Amino acid sequence: MTIREGTSQTTQQSLYRRMVLKAEPGPPRLRNAVMAFVSGGLVCMVGEGITDFWERVLRISHKQAADPTVATLIFLASLLTGLGYFDKLARYAGAGLAVPVTGFANAMTASAMEFKREGLIFGIGGRMFQLAGAVIVYGVVTAFLVGIITGIVRLVR
Amino acid sequence: MMYLKAFLVGGLICLIAQVILDNTKLSPGHVLSGLTVAGGVLGGLGLYDKLVEFAGAGASVPIASFGNSLVKGALQELDQNGLVGVLTGMFEVTSTGIAAAIVFAFLAAVTFNPKS
Numbered sequence: 001m002t003i004r005e006g007t008s009q010t011t012q013q014s015l016y017r018r019m020v021l022k023a024e025p026g027p028p029r030l031r032n033a034v035m036a037f038v039s040g041g042l043v044c045m046v047g048e049g050i051t052d053f054w055e056r057v058l059r060i061s062h063k064q065a066a067d068p069t070v071a072t073l074i075f076l077a078s079l080l081t082g083l084g085y086f087d088k089l090a091r092y093a094g095a096g097l098a099v100p101v102t103g104f105a106n107a108m109t110a111s112a113m114e115f116k117r118e119g120l121i122f123g124i125g126g127r128m129f130q131l132a133g134a135v136i137v138y139g140v141v142t143a144f145l146v147g148i149i150t151g152i153v154r155l156v157r
Numbered sequence: 158m159m160y161l162k163a164f165l166v167g168g169l170i171c172l173i174a175q176v177i178l179d180n181t182k183l184s185p186g187h188v189l190s191g192l193t194v195a196g197g198v199l200g201g202l203g204l205y206d207k208l209v210e211f212a213g214a215g216a217s218v219p220i221a222s223f224g225n226s227l228v229k230g231a232l233q234e235l236d237q238n239g240l241v242g243v244l245t246g247m248f249e250v251t252s253t254g255i256a257a258a259i260v261f262a263f264l265a266a267v268t269f270n271p272k273s
Contacts, residue, residue, distance in 0.1 A: 029179045033172055040171025040219075041164035047214030048163040066217050071257040073218065078261035082269035095175035098185055099192065100167065100218045101254060108258050112266035124266045128259070131186065135220060136255070138190040140247060142197035143227035147243030150201060151235050 032094050039089075039096030047073060047100070070101055077105035082113065107131035159213050166208065166215030189220055196221030200228035226251035 050072050054065040080086040086106050090097045097103055108128050115127035129136070174188050183191075196219075199205040205225040208216040216222060227247050234246025248255070 027179045029176075032179055033175050036175030037168040037172040041168025041215075044167025044212075044215040044218045045160050045164040047167075047218040048160050051214055062213075066214070067253040069214065070218070070254050074254065074257045075261050078258075078265045082265035084269075084272045095178060095185075095188070096168075096171045098189065099171045099174045099220055101220060101223070103185075103189065104220055104223070104254070105258050105261065108262035109265045110271075112262045113269060113271045116266050116270070124263060128262055128266075132258070134186050134190045135193050135223065139193040139197060139224045139227045142194045142224055143231045143247050144243060146197055146201035146228045147231035147235055147247070148240065150232060151240050151243065 035092055036094045036096040036099075039093035040099055041096075043073075043096065043100045043102060073101050074105040077102035078109040081106050081109040086110075104132055104135060162212045163215035163218075166212035167218060168215075170215075170219045170221065192219065192221045193224040196224030197228045198224075200225035201232070223251060223254060226254075 047069055051062060051065045051069045054060070054068040054072075055062050058065070058068065077086060080089070086097070086102075087110075090106070097106070108131070111130040111132070112124045112128045115123040115130070117123060118127070170192070174192060177183060177188050178185065196205055199208070199221070205216065205221070206229075209222070209225075227250075230246040230249035230251060231243045232246075233249065234242030236242070238245065
């Protein structure tokens with residue numbers, strides 16, 4: 001595709017944009033997918049290990065140990081975010097670190113840190129849920145609808 | 158064996174999210190919210206708990222489990238208290254995650270300063 005003289009500027013711009021789109025390399029999809037699978041799997045496997053750990057230390061059932069496990073993973077993710085290591089790892093892991101609960105913790109910690117300069121109330125307090133809020137909103141709305149529908153279905157039966 | 162199942166199922170959920178991210182224009186916010194909704198719907202159908210039984214942390218660590226926990230809490234109190242239980246019970250199961258995230262995010266933000 002060549003840009004001929006005399007064509008209007010907007011045509012030239014759209015031609016140029018098409019050339020750029022053609023020449024631009026896409027995201028390395030296969031590598032990203034493999035990295036997300038391996039890193040996400042590893043995070044969950046570590047989670048399983050932490051669950052076994054709390055099960056033994058706190059002498060609770062495996063199912064009950066899921067709660068302290070989530071708290072531990074959140075603690076680790078917040079700590080790594082605070083120290084500045086999380087972003088470096090996430091660059092390789094992609095969804096592998098974003099999809100586990102570590103991503104939720106990272107989103108909240110990173111927002112709180114970024115807006116710290118706006119103060120304790122409006123910054124840390126107000127902006128903490130800037131990114132993670134969507135997950136809570138849609139989770140809660142889903143739970144409400146599923147709950148109401150289930151309730152109605154049970155009444156009808 | 159449980160470790161292998163956790164690796165495979167957890168990895169697979171992350172793989173699906175990555176493929177959606179790379180092949181559509183959806184943002185991470187869209188994908189994570191979508192996974193949460195999916196977890197909630199599967200929870201309502203009673204399927205997500207079966208996945209947790211099968212894969213342990215492979216299913217309970219990804220964010221879809223948050224949607225499932227919200228629904229689970231709502232349904233538990235629906236049984237006990239009727240429709241109002243949907244509102245009172247919602248955060249019953251998932252309180253750990255939200256409380257821990259708020260506390261640790263706050264402490265990290267007070268302690269550390271962003272680099273760059």
